Amino acid sequence: MTATAITNIGTLVTNDPALGDGPLGLIHDAALVIEGDHIAYAGPSSGATAADDRIDAGARAVIPGFVDSHSHLLYAGDRTEEFNARMSGRPYTAGGIQTTVKATRTASNNTLEANLLRHIAEMRRQGTTTLETKTGYGLSIDDEARAASVAASHLDEVTYLGAHVVAPEFKDDPAGYVDLVTGPMLDACAPYARWVDVFCERGAFDGDQARAILTAGMAKGLIPRVHANQLTEGPGVQLAVELEAASADHCTHLTDADVDALAKSGGRTVATLLPGCEFSTRAVYPDARRLLDAGATVAISTDCNPGSSYTSSMPFCIAVAVREMGMTPDEALWAATAGGAAALRRNDIGRLAPGARADLAMLDAPSHVHLAYRPGVPLVTAVWERGTLVSA
Numbered sequence: 001m002t003a004t005a006i007t008n009i010g011t012l013v014t015n016d017p018a019l020g021d022g023p024l025g026l027i028h029d030a031a032l033v034i035e036g037d038h039i040a041y042a043g044p045s046s047g048a049t050a051a052d053d054r055i056d057a058g059a060r061a062v063i064p065g066f067v068d069s070h071s072h073l074l075y076a077g078d079r080t081e082e083f084n085a086r087m088s089g090r091p092y093t094a095g096g097i098q099t100t101v102k103a104t105r106t107a108s109n110n111t112l113e114a115n116l117l118r119h120i121a122e123m124r125r126q127g128t129t130t131l132e133t134k135t136g137y138g139l140s141i142d143d144e145a146r147a148a149s150v151a152a153s154h155l156d157e158v159t160y161l162g163a164h165v166v167a168p169e170f171k172d173d174p175a176g177y178v179d180l181v182t183g184p185m186l187d188a189c190a191p192y193a194r195w196v197d198v199f200c201e202r203g204a205f206d207g208d209q210a211r212a213i214l215t216a217g218m219a220k221g222l223i224p225r226v227h228a229n230q231l232t233e234g235p236g237v238q239l240a241v242e243l244e245a246a247s248a249d250h251c252t253h254l255t256d257a258d259v260d261a262l263a264k265s266g267g268r269t270v271a272t273l274l275p276g277c278e279f280s281t282r283a284v285y286p287d288a289r290r291l292l293d294a295g296a297t298v299a300i301s302t303d304c305n306p307g308s309s310y311t312s313s314m315p316f317c318i319a320v321a322v323r324e325m326g327m328t329p330d331e332a333l334w335a336a337t338a339g340g341a342a343a344l345r346r347n348d349i350g351r352l353a354p355g356a357r358a359d360l361a362m363l364d365a366p367s368h369v370h371l372a373y374r375p376g377v378p379l380v381t382a383v384w385e386r387g388t389l390v391s392a
């Protein structure tokens with residue numbers, strides 16, 4: 001097995017407190033040794049083991065690859081007009097999802113796949129090494145199943161979101177649509193998916209419908225995650241915690257009881273915050289400080305989708321989370337890496353410690369703090385996935 005040593009790392013973020021300082025396990029003047037697809041050594045430069053190849057990091061920072069645990073990349077079409085209208089004052093209502101459903105239904109599998117791959121490549125260049133993506137713009141058995149199948153041929157983390165909104169054909173029969181989503185559509189999609197999700201919100205699915213959808217998915221072996229409390233307060237977060245969902249996503253409008261429930265879950269249900277969404281819809285930001293101070297586990301993700309958040313950039317989300325949501329740069333970096341891994345119930349990624357997967361990014365900066373300090377600057381200079389250099 002070939003071993004590659006990266007030496008002269010200015011700041012190494014390991015996310016392993018046993019290896020370095022603080023919760024990020026920071027090591028200065030560090031080295032990493034990659035053996036095959038995993039990390040063999042992470043520590044001071046002086047202790048680096050022998051290697052076949054050596055890369056001098058030039059005192060740059062190295063961080064775990066970003067784990068983007070929430071995106072919607074199985075779609076076709078464009079919503080520039082809706083964005084323009086919104087920036088002229090029209091509010092975001094999630095009604096535009098139907099525009100994307102129309103375009104997605106008429107798109108070929110090749111188009112769906114090409115769109116997915118384009119976004120994966122875009123994310124990778126920006127340091128994302130693991131991403132989750134969802135169905136939810138097909139809303140028929142066939143269109144949801146082909147989206148799930150396209151996703152599964154490229155990604156491990158696929159989420160069945162037949163319950164994004166009620167399909168147009170079922171406008172007057174939402175109960176009939178829930179039957180479809182919990183019955184034949186679930187049967188067709190479950191083989192491709194690891195997760196089941198529902199948009200629990202006024203205008204989408206209420207608490208009872210959401211419970212029926214998530215428990216049906218769980219009975220098929222899928223693990224729940226929930227779009228919760230995005231536009232209004234509601235039952236989503238409490239339901240997520242009760243069903244031990246891996247994450248409650250958005251968490252923008254929370255009661256004290258919601259915050260308390262997330263904290264008491266002890267990290268079982270991660271609060272996944274999506275700063276790109278509030279940025280792109282001119283909405284009030286979720287209060288990360290309140291969640292962190294209560295003891296909840298927080299992740300940051302892009303929510304990359306053509307409507308509410310068309311950014312694929314984790315560095316951008318980190319900068320916004322720090323500026324607008326009360327997070328420190330350290331907390332935001334953790335949330336975008338280890339937090340995302342927790343939201344996907346993964347312990348092989350999101351950290352750079354011996355045995356972990358060699359998914360990492362090098363920054364053209366002396367530390368990870370620059371991701372927030374230098375917003376909008378493309379600082380990711382090299383990315384390794386499973387030990388292979390995939391972007392430089």
Ligand code: NIG
Pocket residue numbers: 072094096097100199227230277303305306307308309
């Ligand atoms: O996470 N909230 C629901 N779904 C997406 C928005 C999708 C869209 O507008 O197309 C979200 O923000």
Ligand code: FE
Pocket residue numbers: 070071072227303
């Ligand atoms: Fe979403």
